[in-house]
Amino acid sequence: MSNKKHITMTVNGEEQEFLAEPRELLIHTLRERLGITGPHIGCETSHCGACTVTMNGKSVKSCTVFVAQADGADVTTIEGLGTPDSLHVLQNAFKEHHGLQCGYCTPGMITRASKLLEENPNPTEEEVRFGMAGNLCRCTGYQNIVKSILAAAAEMNASKEAAE
Amino acid sequence: MKDEVTTREDRVEALGGMGCKRKRVEDARFTQGKGNYVDDIKLPGMLFGDFVRSPYAHARVKSINTEVAMALDGVIAVLTAADLEPLGLHWMPTLAGDKQMVLADGKVLFQGQEVAYVVAKDRYIAADAVELVEVEYEELPVLTDPFEALQSDVVLREDLELGADGAHGPRKHHNHIFTWEAGDKDATEQVLGEAEVVAEEMVYYHRTHPCPLETCGCVASMDKVNGKLTLYGTFQAPHAIRTVVSLISGLEEHNIRVVSPDIGGGFGNKVGAYAGYVCSVVASIVTGVPVKWVEDRMENLMTTAFARDYWMKGKISATKDGKITGLWCHTTADHGGFDACADPTKFPAGFMNICTGSYDIPTAYLAVDGVYTNKAPGGVAYRCSFRVTEAAYFIERMIEVLAIELNMDAAELRRINFIKKEQFPYNSALGWEYDSGDYHTAWERALTAVGYDDLRNEQAQRVEDFKAGKTRKLLGIGLTHFTEIVGAGPVKNCDILGLGMFDSCEIRIHPTGSAIARLGTISQGQGHATTFAQILATEIGLPADSITIEEGDTDTAPYGLGTYGSRSTPVAGAATAMAGRKIRAKAQMIAAYLLEVHDDDVEFDVDRFVVKGAPEKFKTMKEIAFAAYNQAIPGIEPGLEAVSYYDPPNMTYPFGAYICVMEIDVDTGEHEIRQFYALDDCGTRINPMIIEGQVHGGLTEALAIAMGQEIAYDEMGNVKTGTLMDFFLPTAWETPNYTTDHTVTPSPHHPIGAKGVGESPNVGGVPAFSNAVHDAFRAFGLRQSHMPHDHWRIWKIANDLGLHG
Numbered sequence: 001m002s003n004k005k006h007i008t009m010t011v012n013g014e015e016q017e018f019l020a021e022p023r024e025l026l027i028h029t030l031r032e033r034l035g036i037t038g039p040h041i042g043c044e045t046s047h048c049g050a051c052t053v054t055m056n057g058k059s060v061k062s063c064t065v066f067v068a069q070a071d072g073a074d075v076t077t078i079e080g081l082g083t084p085d086s087l088h089v090l091q092n093a094f095k096e097h098h099g100l101q102c103g104y105c106t107p108g109m110i111t112r113a114s115k116l117l118e119e120n121p122n123p124t125e126e127e128v129r130f131g132m133a134g135n136l137c138r139c140t141g142y143q144n145i146v147k148s149i150l151a152a153a154a155e156m157n158a159s160k161e162a163a164e
Numbered sequence: 165m166k167d168e169v170t171t172r173e174d175r176v177e178a179l180g181g182m183g184c185k186r187k188r189v190e191d192a193r194f195t196q197g198k199g200n201y202v203d204d205i206k207l208p209g210m211l212f213g214d215f216v217r218s219p220y221a222h223a224r225v226k227s228i229n230t231e232v233a234m235a236l237d238g239v240i241a242v243l244t245a246a247d248l249e250p251l252g253l254h255w256m257p258t259l260a261g262d263k264q265m266v267l268a269d270g271k272v273l274f275q276g277q278e279v280a281y282v283v284a285k286d287r288y289i290a291a292d293a294v295e296l297v298e299v300e301y302e303e304l305p306v307l308t309d310p311f312e313a314l315q316s317d318v319v320l321r322e323d324l325e326l327g328a329d330g331a332h333g334p335r336k337h338h339n340h341i342f343t344w345e346a347g348d349k350d351a352t353e354q355v356l357g358e359a360e361v362v363a364e365e366m367v368y369y370h371r372t373h374p375c376p377l378e379t380c381g382c383v384a385s386m387d388k389v390n391g392k393l394t395l396y397g398t399f400q401a402p403h404a405i406r407t408v409v410s411l412i413s414g415l416e417e418h419n420i421r422v423v424s425p426d427i428g429g430g431f432g433n434k435v436g437a438y439a440g441y442v443c444s445v446v447a448s449i450v451t452g453v454p455v456k457w458v459e460d461r462m463e464n465l466m467t468t469a470f471a472r473d474y475w476m477k478g479k480i481s482a483t484k485d486g487k488i489t490g491l492w493c494h495t496t497a498d499h500g501g502f503d504a505c506a507d508p509t510k511f512p513a514g515f516m517n518i519c520t521g522s523y524d525i526p527t528a529y530l531a532v533d534g535v536y537t538n539k540a541p542g543g544v545a546y547r548c549s550f551r552v553t554e555a556a557y558f559i560e561r562m563i564e565v566l567a568i569e570l571n572m573d574a575a576e577l578r579r580i581n582f583i584k585k586e587q588f589p590y591n592s593a594l595g596w597e598y599d600s601g602d603y604h605t606a607w608e609r610a611l612t613a614v615g616y617d618d619l620r621n622e623q624a625q626r627v628e629d630f631k632a633g634k635t636r637k638l639l640g641i642g643l644t645h646f647t648e649i650v651g652a653g654p655v656k657n658c659d660i661l662g663l664g665m666f667d668s669c670e671i672r673i674h675p676t677g678s679a680i681a682r683l684g685t686i687s688q689g690q691g692h693a694t695t696f697a698q699i700l701a702t703e704i705g706l707p708a709d710s711i712t713i714e715e716g717d718t719d720t721a722p723y724g725l726g727t728y729g730s731r732s733t734p735v736a737g738a739a740t741a742m743a744g745r746k747i748r749a750k751a752q753m754i755a756a757y758l759l760e761v762h763d764d765d766v767e768f769d770v771d772r773f774v775v776k777g778a779p780e781k782f783k784t785m786k787e788i789a790f791a792a793y794n795q796a797i798p799g800i801e802p803g804l805e806a807v808s809y810y811d812p813p814n815m816t817y818p819f820g821a822y823i824c825v826m827e828i829d830v831d832t833g834e835h836e837i838r839q840f841y842a843l844d845d846c847g848t849r850i851n852p853m854i855i856e857g858q859v860h861g862g863l864t865e866a867l868a869i870a871m872g873q874e875i876a877y878d879e880m881g882n883v884k885t886g887t888l889m890d891f892f893l894p895t896a897w898e899t900p901n902y903t904t905d906h907t908v909t910p911s912p913h914h915p916i917g918a919k920g921v922g923e924s925p926n927v928g929g930v931p932a933f934s935n936a937v938h939d940a941f942r943a944f945g946l947r948q949s950h951m952p953h954d955h956w957r958i959w960k961i962a963n964d965l966g967l968h969g
Binding site: 037047082084102110134138 | 854
């Protein structure tokens with residue numbers, strides 16, 4: 001169709017190139033077009049954060065980003081954070097501290113947390129709660145999510161120190 | 165094949181059985197983004213369905229023009245009631261014995277009601293086509309108040325015959341649905357009439373919504389070659405959905421496979437059968453290709469299963485020294501445009517008659533009137549057993565109001581009225597037999613833990629300081645002692661659509677000593693794959709890590725009524741234990757044969773059968789499993805499998821003591837939760853880590869409901885809280901840390917003594933938060949103020965009490 005736009009983007013380190021209507025939402029690009037179903041749809045209004053991905057170094061709600069806005073972008077989803085053989089510290093911490101129940105918010109939650117810990121590697125509990133306030137969870141009451149993130153921060157800092 | 169571990173403690177630990185904090189097996193896929201939720205399902209050629217919905221709460225549908233929409237490239241079909249009528253599918257039965265329009269048949273009864281169903285090649289085209297369907301409406305008078313509805317000449321349900329009985333007996337008015345009664349009316353009125361003290365109050369529990377993070381949806385796939393329908397969806401009760409689909413579609417049940425994949429939270433929202441499911445099935449049958457329907461958040465909040473909306477008028481009587489003598493309640497229940505409550509058939513108001521709570525109340529009476537209004541249908545149990553949170557909120561508010569009337573401390577009033585430990589099993593005045601409890605122990609432990617007396621002293625000082633102008637903050641101490649009724653339920657009195665509310669487990673032991681167990685329930689985050697394996701590990705002596713738990717596929721799982729009302733552990737958990745015991749009974753015979761002794765001469769010991777008196781002679785369950793498949797044992801069939809269908813003899817009655825300490829800013833109406841202590845007694849504890857997680861989550865849902873969450877309508881029937889901008893879901897920022905604690909009073913009738921816990925924190929949490937708000941203003945004369953206690957409403961309380969000077 002004539003109104004389609006040529007888009008390129010890097011998703012989890014892989015180059016992607018396709019034609020898409022400019023109005024296509026990034027979450028649908030990821031989920032429907034590229035088969036990357038880790039990010040979920042919870043509200044389509046930017047409130048719940050289930051669709052959180054990292055785009056050009058920032059946490060974004062991919063349900064309210066047009067694919068045209070993501071042209072040329074570097075995007076990381078939960079699938080790009082760790083592998084089954086080498087999980088991200090946060091992925092282990094969430095399991096260890098029971099930071100998830102139904103799992104629906106978890107990919108967005110962990111993706112956001114990974115960015116938060118890049119921005120602030122040594123956050124207080126208050127800073128974690130504030131920094132995660134864009135991601136809603138209906139199951140856990142957040143207590144164990146906060147615990148998981150603080151534990152992951154401690155572990156990442158400890159291994160950084162050990163490496164130095 | 166001898167084990168390397170030898171001590172009994174080591175062997176117990178190696179099993180990962182009941183009582184240990186086993187990490188969840190579900191988490192590997194969820195943390196890596198590899199969950200499989202319904203919207204992740206993508207089938208070849210799949211189409212996408214979307215609804216045209218009514219902007220009006222009450223209107224006639226004069227005409228529907230689908231021509232322009234049909235002309236749009238990529239649109240396959242637009243279904244209306246006229247298309248469904250020849251199939252008899254324009255209406256469907258509800259779980260409450262009523263019927264409900266699938267697509268608007270001549271009129272609409274609530275805003276957002278389904279009018280037409282568009283099927284298109286993708287969700288964008290479907291959304292475009294929805295805008296192109298032209299519907300002409302003629303507005304009708306709107307009724308959003310149930311009391312007004314019972315007086316109004318406006319007939320909402322013109323399809324129902326005037327004067328004819330409804331599903332639950334006589335209807336008193338054209339907008340009346342049912343009257344349901346429990347207890348002794350005359351005796352209660354007599355007790356109230358003669359009482360030394362009577363407290364009277366209207367307690368409103370507002371309409372809200374379970375709002376799981378994943379909305380409802382399905383993929384219907386009709387295989388026309390083989391005549392088989394597969395329906396994937398967000399179903400909390402997949403087998404019941406299969407039966408419903410069979411009954412309304414005419415397809416034979418064996419030709420229908422219902423699959424609940426991973427579910428992104430349910431909380432009651434995903435119990436019901438919705439128009440989207442029916443339309444998707446019809447569309448797939450018509451087109452011969454799979455059709456997906458997933459509602460968006462507005463559709464979820466506006467149309468699929470709300471919760472609560474009970475107006476509870478109460479009277480409670482007592483002696484001057486605080487002994488409660490009677491309880492009376494009349495509830496006006498707003499059910500919306502259709503009665504689609506999800507309750508057991510004989511209980512149109514659920515288990516609201518648990519409203520005598522934790523107290524020994526000798527005489528009581530309850531009546532509930534269900535009413536039609538121009539609101540969405542539903543009335544599900546949002547993280548509670550059927551209408552139990554309404555009941556708990558009612559009695560816990562009435563206790564507080566009575567304490568005010570008696571000028572008595574509310575903790576003391578509870579203490580002197582609790583059912584005593586020695587009174588169990590206890591028969592309540594409204595007809596339940598409480599299985600077990602030790603309320604006094606829990607209560608004293610809770611009061612001690614928070615330093616109750618010191619808190620009251622601090623509060624008194626705060627009131628003095630406030631009056632002296634030294635502070636603008638008040639302190640509220642919110643007390644609650646709740647008793648739940650869960651685990652529906654005994655087939656003799658519990659059914660849904662005629663299906664008895666038993667549940668089931670089927671176990672297959674593999675030759676090498678691992679196993680698969682399938683259940684009739686379905687996890688929505690509760691961690692069944694983790695905890696049911698723990699029950700089995702303890703029962704059959706194989707490690708939990710060697711046991712796969714599978715749920716949700718009706719082609720493989722045994723029939724069960726699903727997961728809601730905290731019924732999985734009480735019912736399916738019991739079935740799991742009983743099926744495990746059948747495995748063990750056969751294993752005992754195999755062990756005896758292998759050990760060349762009589763069956764009675766071996767006994768089970770953690771993970772093996774040992775010869776009595778000779779512990780060095782044993783066969784491990786792993787060895788026994790292999791023998792079941794490779795030995796010809798006289799009189800015993802090969803294999804090691806069992807199935808159990810468990811019909812519970814009674815409900816279970818978890819209880820708990822919750823205390824919330826809240827600071828309230830009188831000038832802004834803002835609150836701060838300073839402390840929240842939650843003691844739960846759910847009987848035997850299967851996995852303390854998961855229990856604690858359930859309590860945190862349930863308390864946070866309670867926090868939301870009590871402090872801001874509601875489905876609100878304006879007088880035109882417009883939903884005012886249809887997005888997450890308006891509908892309050894607390895973030896990590898607003899949510900406090902909770903302190904959890906427990907006592908253990910096992911259920912005497914449950915095979916492992918477990919009672920269920922997932923819903924207790926919501927049932928107990930709502931009154932604890934609400935009572936804290938009320939308690940903060942008690943010294944200034946507040947008796948009752950309706951939830952949700954958002955900042956505006958708390959400010960209004962202070963303003964109405966003259967606290968703003």
